[in-house]
Amino acid sequence: MTEIVRIQHVSKTFQDKKAVNNVSFSIKKGEVIAILGPNGAGKTTTISMLLGLLHPTSGSIQLFGLNPSEKKVREKIGTMLQEVSVMNGLKSKELLELIRNYYPNPLSLKELIQLTGLTDTDLRTRAEKLSGGQKRRLSFALALSGNPDLIMFDEPTVGMDITSRNRFWKTIKQLAAQGKTIIFTTHYLQEADDVAERILLFHNGSIIADGTPAEIKARIAKQAVSFTTNDPFQAFEKLNQHSVVTNIYQKNERIIVQTGDTDAVLALLFEEKVGAQQIQIENGKLEEAFEQLTNNHQEAM
Amino acid sequence: MKILRLQCKAEILRVLRNPYFVFWSLLMPIVFYFIFTKVVNTGAPDKAEWQAHYLMSMTAFSVMGSSIMTLGIRIVQERQHGWATFMRLTPLSDTVYFTAQMMGQTVIHLFSIIVIFTAGALINGVSLTALEWISSGAWILIASTPFLALGTLIGLMRRVETAAGISNVIYMAMAVAGGMWMPLEIMPKIMQTIGKWLPSYNFGNGAWAIVQGNAPEWRNILILIAYLVLFMLLSKYIRRKQEAM
Numbered sequence: 001m002t003e004i005v006r007i008q009h010v011s012k013t014f015q016d017k018k019a020v021n022n023v024s025f026s027i028k029k030g031e032v033i034a035i036l037g038p039n040g041a042g043k044t045t046t047i048s049m050l051l052g053l054l055h056p057t058s059g060s061i062q063l064f065g066l067n068p069s070e071k072k073v074r075e076k077i078g079t080m081l082q083e084v085s086v087m088n089g090l091k092s093k094e095l096l097e098l099i100r101n102y103y104p105n106p107l108s109l110k111e112l113i114q115l116t117g118l119t120d121t122d123l124r125t126r127a128e129k130l131s132g133g134q135k136r137r138l139s140f141a142l143a144l145s146g147n148p149d150l151i152m153f154d155e156p157t158v159g160m161d162i163t164s165r166n167r168f169w170k171t172i173k174q175l176a177a178q179g180k181t182i183i184f185t186t187h188y189l190q191e192a193d194d195v196a197e198r199i200l201l202f203h204n205g206s207i208i209a210d211g212t213p214a215e216i217k218a219r220i221a222k223q224a225v226s227f228t229t230n231d232p233f234q235a236f237e238k239l240n241q242h243s244v245v246t247n248i249y250q251k252n253e254r255i256i257v258q259t260g261d262t263d264a265v266l267a268l269l270f271e272e273k274v275g276a277q278q279i280q281i282e283n284g285k286l287e288e289a290f291e292q293l294t295n296n297h298q299e300a301m
Numbered sequence: 302m303k304i305l306r307l308q309c310k311a312e313i314l315r316v317l318r319n320p321y322f323v324f325w326s327l328l329m330p331i332v333f334y335f336i337f338t339k340v341v342n343t344g345a346p347d348k349a350e351w352q353a354h355y356l357m358s359m360t361a362f363s364v365m366g367s368s369i370m371t372l373g374i375r376i377v378q379e380r381q382h383g384w385a386t387f388m389r390l391t392p393l394s395d396t397v398y399f400t401a402q403m404m405g406q407t408v409i410h411l412f413s414i415i416v417i418f419t420a421g422a423l424i425n426g427v428s429l430t431a432l433e434w435i436s437s438g439a440w441i442l443i444a445s446t447p448f449l450a451l452g453t454l455i456g457l458m459r460r461v462e463t464a465a466g467i468s469n470v471i472y473m474a475m476a477v478a479g480g481m482w483m484p485l486e487i488m489p490k491i492m493q494t495i496g497k498w499l500p501s502y503n504f505g506n507g508a509w510a511i512v513q514g515n516a517p518e519w520r521n522i523l524i525l526i527a528y529l530v531l532f533m534l535l536s537k538y539i540r541r542k543q544e545a546m
Contacts, residue, residue, distance in 0.1 A: 051390055074392040085383035088375075089315030098311050101304055102393045126318070142387070 002029045003065075004150055004181045005050065010059030011205075012045050019045040021205040022059070027183065029149075032176045034192035035185040037202030043185040044082065046202070047154050050183070051079060063150065075103055078148030080139050082155050086127040092138050093123040096145055103146030115171050116141040117164075132159055140168065144175075151175065153184040157191065169195050193217070225265045226256045227276035235274040242268055256282075305397055305404075312405025316371060326367040326413050330359035331420045333482070338425055350513070353429060356421035357437060357508035358481045363417055364410045364441050365476070365501060368448035369455060370468045372406055376456025377464040403449065410445060414438045429512060437511040444507055444517075447500050447525050450532035457539050475501035500528040 005027035012020040020042040027033055035043045048054040049061055052068030063073045087095060093109070100106035112118065118141055122134050130138060136159065143151060157165050172195060176182055186192055192199050193213045201209035201216060209216050229235050235255055239245050244265060247258040259265045262281050269276045316322050337343060338352050345351035379385045388398060418434065421427045429437070451471075458464040476482055478492065479501025485493050496502045503524045507517030 053386060053389070071392050071394070074390065077390070079387075079390050081383055081386060083383040085387065087315070087384050088378065089318045090311060094311065094314070098307055099391065101307055102391045139387075146391070 003027070004029050004031075004063065005183070006060075006062045006065075007046075007050075008060050010046075010049065010056045010061060012042075012049060012054060013057045019205055020049070020056075023205075023207055024059075025200060025207065025210060027181060029181055030176070030179045032172070032182045032195060032197045033184070034196035034199045035183065035202060036187070036189060036192045036199050037185075038187055041202040042205040043187075043202055044154055045205075047152055047183070047185055050152060051077070075146065076149045078143040078146055078151045080143040080153045080156055082158070086130070086135060086138055086142070088128040089126065091124060091126050092118065092130070092134075092141075095127060095138070096123075096141055099142055100145045105147050106145055107147045112141045112144060115144055115174070117167055133161065133164055136160060136164065140171075148180070150181045150183070153182075155186060156184055157186070157188075223260070223262050224256050224258045224282045225262050225269070225279065226254045226282055227269065227274075227279045228254055229275045229277065231275060235272075235276070238272040238274055239265075239268060244268070254278075304393065305401055308393070308397060308401035309405045309408070312401055313408050315375075316367070316405065316409045319371060319375075321374075322367055322371045322409070325370060326363045327416055329366075330363040330417055333362075334359045334417070334421060335424055337483075349427075352421070352425040353427050353512040354484070354509055356418070356425075356427050357441075357512055358505055359421075360414055360417045360438075361441055361501075361505045361508055362476050362481045363413045364445045365448050365481075365504065366472055367409060367413065368406070368445050368452045369472050370452075370465075371409075372402070372449060372452035373455030373458075373468050374461060374464050376453065377458050377461050380456075381459070381461055406449060407442065410442055411438075414441055433512055433514070437508045440507045440511055440517060441504075444504050444522075444525055447529040447532060448504070450529050450536065451500075454532050454536045454539070457536060457543065475499055478502075479505060481505050498524065500525060 003026050005025075007026070008024050010020060010023050011018065023042075023046065035046060037043050045054065049056050050063065050068060052073070061068055064076060066073050086092075090098070096109060096112060100109075107115075113123075116137050118137050122130070122137060125134065127135075127138070140156075143153070157168060160168060169191075172182060172184075184195075196213060199209070199211065199213055199216050200207050232250060232255055236248060239248055239257055244259055244261050245257055245268075246260065249256055257265050266279070266281075269279065334355060338355055343351060376385075379388075389395075415438075418438065452468075455464050455468045455471075458467065478496050479485075479499045480488070480496055481501060485496045485502060488496065503521040507521045510517050510521075
């Protein structure tokens with residue numbers, strides 16, 4: 001399999017804020033990748049560098065073995081940006097016809113309509129009069145118009161209703177089946193889990209996990225034991241000494257102890273006499289765990 | 302080449318569908334022309350001369366307006382709304398994009414000139430020799446370059462509202478102070494002195510000279526070139542500063 005994207009030791013600093021910190025990864029042809037992370041994790045900065053819109057402060061980025069801003073690369077990529085915009089004064093159809101001409105082997109208008117669900121009304125409407133949803137469909141069609149090998153989306157489903165969202169992901173899976181390489185950013189774990197074959201989990205500008213959704217889930221959806229106590233400080237102290245405890249934190253009065261072995265932690269609670277009350281065993285919801293992992297990353301490592 | 306042609310076509314279509322353009326660059330100059338040659342008695346000694354003179358004023362006014370406003374505001378809009386970013390990600394080269402915009406703008410100017418000249422001929426039966434029609438039209442077309450450069454300069458502003466406000470003020474001030482609405486000769490001395498250094502006056506004066514059977518003065522040409530260079534250097538400087546951020 002050929003390597004489509006190669007990022008090596010890339011960092012990006014804005015003024016004195018480090019947005020992306022020494023990130024390296026490579027992506028092979030046909031992979032569907034989710035760049036997952038909370039807001040401010042460096043997702044958009046990373047994708048902007050992949051697109052050649054921002055230059056890394058240090059490190060190197062290659063797409064198809066070339067610099068991202070080369071014309072040869074531009075001919076092979078399609079993109080939908082976070083801020084959806086279209087050129088005023090042209091009808092959707094005119095705009096699509098125009099953009100298609102920029103590429104050596106564009107998709108036909110018919111194929112684009114079939115993939116994106118653009119309607120006749122959409123096509124006849126002038127860009128500035130399109131509704132939010134119509135604009136999304138048009139910019140999706142614009143992204144695909146050059147029949148790209150590599151497709152990049154920055155937060156593609158923000159502002160989409162459920163129907164359009166489902167349709168969008170259905171199309172993405174269809175494109176993936178054709179062997180296209182797809183990279184998208186999202187802050188919804190569920191979305192990454194449903195669509196991506198591989199997740200790059202970003203936090204504070206670094207990749208903290210890189211693997212299949214199943215691997216990531218196993219890592220982050222930890223089981224936990226929670227309880228209340230009159231002396232949380234002592235409980236923290238005592239429990240932290242045991243290696244079976246992977247993470248310990250407090251949330252709404254309750255102390256939450258993350259672990260791979262809840263039975264062992266239960267035993268510990270009584271051995272260490274931490275005064276645990278209202279004990280619960282929690283199987284850890286995925287979203288919550290993701291939130292925890294990204295929030296408490298420094299403590300957890 | 303095919304791409305450039307299609308791109309130009311798209312640009313022209315966009316301008317023609319822009320209500321701002323139709324209002325400010327076609328309707329307004331023709332209405333003004335009608336008012337100041339038909340309705341208001343300006344007391345000009347030579348009526349035919351005044352009608353030809355004012356037709357040039359209004360045509361120059363129109364072309365100056367679409368250079369500064371239509372072009373400038375559109376550039377800001379495209380950048381602010383992220384369209385410019387999207388275009389950067391397509392294989393279309395910046396040069397083709399820019400050239401097409403300029404060529405499209407020129408075709409639009411030619412169109413405005415023809416429309417307003419025709420209106421002048423119909424409203425007042427302005428009659429010039431074929432050579433005068435062609436050379437005054439050509440002057441307005443070519444000498445508008447400094448205003449296109451000014452439009453691109455305005456295009457560097459960050460917000461559409463600012464760009465629209467500022468370009469409107471510049472446009473109106475230059476039109477009035479440059480003698481496009483009323484001849485500079487009837488204005489106070491100080492205004493005349495300032496006016497003669499404005500690009501708008503020098504732009505208009507070339508066309509006024511042509512319809513009187515003279516050639517544009519060298520002074521007009523040189524001043525316009527100086528403004529062109531100034532605006533281009535300024536854009537270059539500002540763009541570099543913006544990129545450095």
